[in-house]
Each structure stands twice: as structure tokens, then as C-alpha cells.
Amino acid sequence: MSEIFVMYELDQPLAARSSTGIPPVEERPVRRVHAANAAPGSSTTPGPRTLCGKDTFAMEAASWKPSEQPGSSWYTPKYAPLVCAQCDAVMEV
Template sequence: MSEIFVMYELDQPPAVRSSTGTSPVEGHPVRRVHAANAAPGSSTAPGPRTLCGQDTFAMEAADWKPSEHPGSSWYTPEHAQLVCAQCDAVMEA
């Protein structure tokens, strides 16, 4: 299996953007956590679709890489309650 990327589906950005320089995830609550394969021919960029078929274009890739955490789940522990059930089912198969 290729590299798996953890993708954050974020809530809509606030009407007024902060100028504090926070990362996109810090400024916007995570709505759902998805998994995506690497883009074809790449190991450093997520592919265009999550494992459940959603477009990754408007999502943010997490710093968490499942391959760097053997024995752990594919998703970030702090977002365990927000995992996409369809992506999780594909990852378990």
C-alpha cells in the first residue's frame, strides 16, 4: 500500500481572518478526519480523493503520517471521534 495521508475536512473559515499567522487547522475546527493515498508518482503529496471518494482539494493534510507511528491507528489520536467511518472501513480492510 502507498503512503497514507491524514486529511482534515475543516469547518468553513470565519468571515474575518486572523492575522496571527496560525495554521489553517488551528484557526478552523476539524469537521471530519479522512484518509487519502499518495498522489500517483509521489510520496509527499496526497492524491485528489480520500478513500471515501471526497475531493482533497479543500482539505488540509495533517502532519501525522501513519507510517511514522507503527502500531498506532492511521488517524491522529486527538481527532479519534471525528474519523470518517467509510475511510476507516477501507483502512481496516
């Protein structure tokens, strides 16, 4: 199997509330965690689609690399509840 990338599908940023003096939120929360193969001919760039078929263009690649974590799951443990069930099923095969 080629290199696997953990991809974060992010929520939209929260609107800034200027009347309350609260600074705008810079970080976009993770909505779902997907897996993607490397792009053809590359080991450093995720491919265009996740294993469940979603477009990776608007997703963010995680710094977590399953190949560097022997014996652990393919996804970042912090986001275990947000793992895409379809990507997870493909990874278990």
C-alpha cells in the same frame, strides 16, 4: 499499500465580531478526518480523492503520518471522534 495521508476536512471560519472587540478566528476547526493515498508517482503529495471518494483539494494534510507511528491507528488520536467511518472501514481491510 502506498503512503497514507491523514486529511482534515475543515469547517468554514467563524465570522469576526468587530463590535465585541474579539479578534477574528484564524484557525478553522476540523469537521471530519479522512484518509487518502499518495498521488500517483509521489510519496509526498496526497492524491486527489480520499478513500471515501471526497475531493482533497480543499482539505488540509495533517502532519501526522501513519507510517511514522508503528502500532498506532492511521488517524491522529486527538481527532478519533471525527474519523470518517467509510475511510476507517477501508483502512481496516
